[in-house]
Amino acid sequence: MNLIVTESYAESCLYAAHQIAALIQQTPTAKLGLATGGTPVPIYRELARLCRAGEVSFAKVRTVNLDEYCGLTGQNDQSYRHFMEKHLFSKIDIDTANTYVACGVGDEQTNCRALDEAVLAGGVPDLQLLGVGTNGHIGFNEASETLTAHAHIEQLSATTIAANARFFAGSDEVPTRAITMGMQNILCARRILLVATGKAKAEAIRGLIQNDDVTTRNPCTFLKLHPFADVVIDRTLAAAAGWPDA
Ligand code: PGA
Numbered sequence: 148m149n150l151i152v153t154e155s156y157a158e159s160c161l162y163a164a165h166q167i168a169a170l171i172q173q174t175p176t177a178k179l180g181l182a183t184g185g186t187p188v189p190i191y192r193e194l195a196r197l198c199r200a201g202e203v204s205f206a207k208v209r210t211v212n213l214d215e216y217c218g219l220t221g222q223n224d225q226s227y228r229h230f231m232e233k234h235l236f237s238k239i240d241i242d243t244a245n246t247y248v249a250c251g252v253g254d255e256q257t258n259c260r261a262l263d264e265a266v267l268a269g270g271v272p273d274l275q276l277l278g279v280g281t282n283g284h285i286g287f288n289e290a291s292e293t294l295t296a297h298a299h300i301e302q303l304s305a306t307t308i309a310a311n312a313r314f315f316a317g318s319d320e321v322p323t324r325a326i327t328m329g330m331q332n333i334l335c336a337r338r339i340l341l342v343a344t345g346k347a348k349a350e351a352i353r354g355l356i357q358n359d360d361v362t363t364r365n366p367c368t369f370l371k372l373h374p375f376a377d378v379v380i381d382r383t384l385a386a387a388a389g390w391p392d393a
Contacts (some may be wrong), residue, residue: 148373149357150356152380152393153379153380153381155381160193161193162379163187166274166377167190167196167373168197168203170200170274171205175206175207175272176209176300178209178210178211178276180211180277183214186247192234192294195235195238195317198240205240206240208241210231210241211247211248211266211272212246213277213286214287214326215228215326216322216325217324218252219251219322220252225237225273226248226251231246237285249298251358264299271335272337273336273337274337278308278352279343279352280307282365283350284307285341286329286332287303288301288330289301289302289303289365290365291364297329297332298328298329299329300325300327301327317329334372341377341378343384344380349388351367355368356378
């Protein structure tokens with residue numbers, strides 16, 4: 148695992164966007180694993196700017212997203228399909244047919260197997276972008292006694308529902324279940340890029356950067372099993388997570 152400490156969250160997002168853009172410049176057919184949530188929004192803004200400026204083209208890029216809420220169709224404006232359209236896909240030259248966000252309605256087993264297939268279709272992702280939950284979740288793999296390898300339905304934890312309530316009218320409105328890539332689906336990417344900010348993430352990041360332990364109680368620690376995982380955090384979060392040089 149490679150730790151990158153930046154001066155600010157804005158700098159972290161520029162760093163991540165430029166890493167992704169460089170990958171696409173080098174491999175125009177790159178396959179990206181993408182994330183939703185508050186953290187990646189400025190990353191997608193910068194990628195859209197680079198695309199408008201003609202510096203990068205997504206015309207041949209393929210994408211697969213980590214997760215989707217159960218019970219929401221892609222037309223629902225709280226769905227992650229809608230989030231991706233709004234923040235990225237509608238702003239770049241990507242072919243929507245080359246984008247995959249899991250289906251949150253219909254037969255759950257069928258949807259999970261389809262997500263497993265999407266992760267592998269045409270080869271594993273060249274890069275998986277990740278945020279992290281306050282409880283250390285990646286995708287929606289919640290901190291627990293056990294984790295799950297493949298795509299599955301996850302019951303969202305109270306902390307995740309509370310954290311995501313800011314995107315809804317209230318916590319009652321947050322879906323309680325989600326379809327998510329499992330740990331193997333995430334870790335099979337050739338490269339991982341995790342971006343985190345905010346003191347609420349300090350405990351999760353502490354477990355990631357302070358020792359060599361891997362624990363299902365803090366799922367992001369599984370990134371230690373990946374040979375090419377970059378963790379990008381700002382100095383404020385690094386200090387809150389006890390990083391001595393921050
Ligand atoms: P956030 O969510 O970017 O909205 O903090 C990250 C996550 O839950 O993985």
